[in-house]
């Protein structure tokens with residue numbers, strides 16, 4: 175059984191970039207385990223965010239691990255640059271490359287944690303021949319592209335399915351859930367088997383973001399203790 179303490183990764187997509195140093199310091203002080211950075215290219219997803227330059231500059235602001243979620247086509251062209259910019263976990267989309275196996279191996283070779291994300295319409299079974307090559311599976315619980323969307327409940331079934339396969343074949347691999355995570359579902363995500371909970375709007379758009387993050391932390395720890 176999985177007994178790791180789940181991590182909470184605030185998503186900077188929902189942060190105020192005019193005050194980004196303060197926003198990062200705030201979530202770090204409130205107990206964030208990682209920072210989730212969403213790169214979008216306007217092709218794989220309809221939205222556009224930031225690239226390596228921003229990741230590199232943000233790297234100077236914190237020692238928290240950077241969880242770089244690449245929602246871009248041809249991710250193999252950019253992963254080295256994201257690693258050099260300071261990415262610790264690099265997660266590309268299964269749907270964005272014809273060679274996910276090769277890319278997962280390459281990510282480990284360059285010293286990154288190798289992450290692969292699956293969209294809501296992609297079955298967990300598509301990871302079957304990749305399982306041993308993965309350090310983190312990201313189960314999308316919204317269609318990628320925007321923060322603040324509603325959680326897709328079916329994602330929890332997928333987390334359970336991925337957890338069952340990982341228990342047998344790659345127990346060290348983490349499961350991350352991304353999209354619409356908040357107090358209404360964070361405990362259920364942990365009970366389903368999630369190790370990393372991404373939270374954008376539920377932190378940065380809250381009236382009291384540090385309090386929201388601490389409440390999530392407490393609920394996550396209680397849920398994990400209860401599921402042991």
Ligand SMILES: O=C(CO)[C@@H](O)[C@H](O)COP(=O)(O)O
Pocket residue numbers: 185187188210212243316317318319320321322323352353354355372373374375376
């Ligand atoms: O990858 C994405 C969206 O595509 C996410 O990381 C969002 O940034 C999560 O934001 P919330 O749904 O938690 O507001």
Ligand SMILES: [Fe+2]
Pocket residue numbers: 185210211212243352372
């Ligand atoms: Fe994301």
